[in-house]
Amino acid sequence: MRIKKHPILEFDREKKLRFYINGKELYGYEGETISAALFANGVTTFSRSLKYNHPRGFFCGIGKCSSCLMTVNGIPNTRTCITPLKDGVEVKTQDAYADLPETKHKRHKKKVINTDLLVIGGGPAGLSAALEAAKHGVNVLLVDENPILGGQLIKQTHKFFGSREEKAGTRGVEIAQQLRKEVEKQENIRVFLKSTVFGYYECEQNHCFGMVKRREDYTEEIYELHCKSVIFACGAMENMLAFPGNDLPGVYGAGGVQTLMNVYGVKPGRRVLMVGSGNVGLIVSYQLLQADVDVAYIVEGLPKIGGYHVHAAKVRRCGVPILTSHTIVEAYGNERVEGARIAKVGKNWSIIPGTEMDVKCDTICLAVGLTPSIRLLSQTGAEIRFIREAGGHVALHNKNMETTVPGVYVAGDGSGIEEASTAMLEGKIAGFSAAYKIKNKAFDSKPLKLYHEELERLRDGPFGVKGRKAKEKIAVQWSDKR
Amino acid sequence: MKKTIICRCEDVTEEDVLQAIDEGFEDIEELRKRLRLGMGPCQGRTCIPLVIRILAKKTGKNVEDIPLPTSRPPIVPVTLEALASDEDEE
Incomplete structure (x- = not known):
């Protein structure tokens, strides 16, 4: 299931690693996560569910959904989609409740770090924030859960639209590389990878957080972080959809599949049903074709294609049918997806009888929108509101991106x-x-004005309509509060 | 027909949620206490957007008026061994 030839990407498979799944020997490569290596070996069931003993596997691929929990070297509940593969590692599938590890409790010391600015999340927003603050002489601590900096840019092989200043015409993977190099050059940015800020704690003078860092041997260490200000650049989580069979291995987030293919060079399956025709659905469909995976259909619940015309035209030219006003009715299969039934929808999303159709596929990709990740942020007490155009609940913020909590x-x-x-x-x-x-x-605020103008220009374009509306609503609710 | 799973971590189905709403559990905090929905390792990241939609549809409430449940640390699984670390300054 590894991608051998790809029109854009090359995969580094220099160092072969041996590992075990339930005692059985398998091989993977250095740089892969445990999930990716298992997928490459055809293993898609990672655990059994609590009550119904359903098979469970991968979903989001970026450590958010916790569907991929397994026991790694005796440590249960390890998120294998963000855990790097090491030589000789023993991985076990979890049966409902994991077994407690037999190791005796070791006494660890908590470490304390003081910094000016904490940036949580090393994607495009977090990297840019850290660089900007560091250039102005502030000490920055940048934390990300994943093994690589770059957030979702690291899987985006398409070229960007928008303005030249914001790297239009460049592929996401290249932007990530550029930003990573700039961060490495900044001496006042300290980076923690494979680390998760897991909680906000009350503190008298500054902001205080708990962070866990995962060591090379898969054990963890705890840090107490103190900062004067904090920037939450935590990104988003892919939306799930409610339909019978929606938890079968084979039902994956489209972004998760993109990570698997474009970061680790592993195919999610042989034939895919894509649910959702927004840009993510269209782009990932095209990238599946590039990885030599069949795309049976793209189904879209609305009467119109959601994404840009250029992307839709590209997949249509490759022979992929896009069915608008269609939805997924159910997924079926025993240990993983073996097929799906789709149907035409009428008004109020009701299924039109007699329009049901069987689709043979082993993978169903959900590209049905994203929800902003605010669980940690909401612990600070920042005021949260539901803004439909923003994708869900978000923190109210002003033009300078500050929330209702000063310094957040x-x-x-x-x-x-x-x-x-x-x-x-x-x-x-x-x-x-x-x-x-x-x-x-203590310094000139002219650059800020330029950034605001540039942002307005981007949102004024045809692709910025929804974003502009979301931010306008946030601004109105912000001023109502004051 | 297979089950429609809303909360993957705690194996809560759509039927469970609809039934609990019928029993009078009409906000996410109450549903969480009734069904353990959103209390597993992902802490509601997958299920809460789904539950908001079900609640809005079934009760006629505006999505804007459905409050989120309280978020508490830790938001990801952390080993007790690590959490029990001693106080120490770097």
């Missing part, structure tokens, strides 16, 4: 779903504003 900023998809180009600008604005406050307004 947001940027990128976590502040309302948009695109990587707007995320980078919001990151710069948040980074600048946070630095400006920390340094007590």
Whole structure:
């Protein structure tokens, strides 16, 4: 199931690693996650569910959904989609409740770090925020759960639209590389990868967080973080859809599949049903074809294709039918997806009798929108509101990306779903504003004005309509509060 | 026909949610206490957007008026061994 030839990407498979699944020997490559290596070996069931003993596997691929929990070297509930493969590692499928590890409790010491600015999330928004603040002389601690910096850019092989300043015409994977290199050059940015900020704690003078860092041997260590300001650039989580069979291995987030293919060079299956014709659905369908995977259909519940015309035309030219006003009725299969039934929908999403159709496929990709990740942010007490155009609940924020809690900023998809180009600008604005406050307004605020103008230009374009509306609503509710 | 799973972590089905709403559990906090929905390792990241939609459809409430349940640390699984670390300054 590994991709051998790809028109854009090359996969580094220099060092072969041996590992075990329930005692059986398998091989993977250095740089792969445990999930990716299992997939490459055809293993798609990672655990059994609590009550119904259903097979469970991969879903989001970026550590958010916890569908991929397995026991790794005796440590239960390890998120295998963000855990790197190591030579000789023993992986076990979990049967409902995992067995407690037999190791004796070791005494660990908690470490404390003080910093000016904490940036949570190393995607386009977080990287841009960290760079901007660091350039203005602020000490930055940048934390990300994944093994690589870059967020979702690391899987985006398509070229960006928008403005030249925000790297239009460049592929996402290349933008991630550029930003990573810039971060490495900044001496006042300290990066923690494979680390999760898991909680906000009350603290008298500054903001305090708990962080867990996963070591090379898969054990964990705890840090207490203190910062003057914090930027939440936590991104978003792919939406699930309610239909019978929706938890079968083979039902994956489209973004999760994109990670599997474009970061690790592993195919999700042989034949895919794509649910959703927004840009994610269209782009991932095209990328599946590039990876030599069949796409049976793209189904779209609405009467119109959601994404850009250029993307839709591209997949149609490759012979993939896009069925509008169609939805998935159910997924079937025993240990994994063996097929799906789709049907035409009428008004109020009701299924029109007699329009049901069987689709043979082993993978169902859900590209039905994203929800901003705000669970950690909401612990700070920042005021949260549901804004439909933003993709769900988001923190109210002002033009400078500061929330209702002083010193707590947001940027990128976590502040309302948009695109990587707007995320980078919001990151710069948040980074600048946070630095400006920390340094007590000791520098020129002209760049901030330019960033705002650029952001407005992006949102004025035909692709920025939804984002603009979301941010306008947020601005109105913000001023109603004041 | 297979089950429609709303909360994957705790194996809560759409039927369970609809039945609990019929019993009078009409917000997410109550549903969470009744069904353990959103209390597993992902802490509601997958199910809460689905539950909001079900609640809105079934009760006629505006999505805007359905409050989110309280988020508490830790938001991801952390080993007790690590959480029990001693106080120490770096």
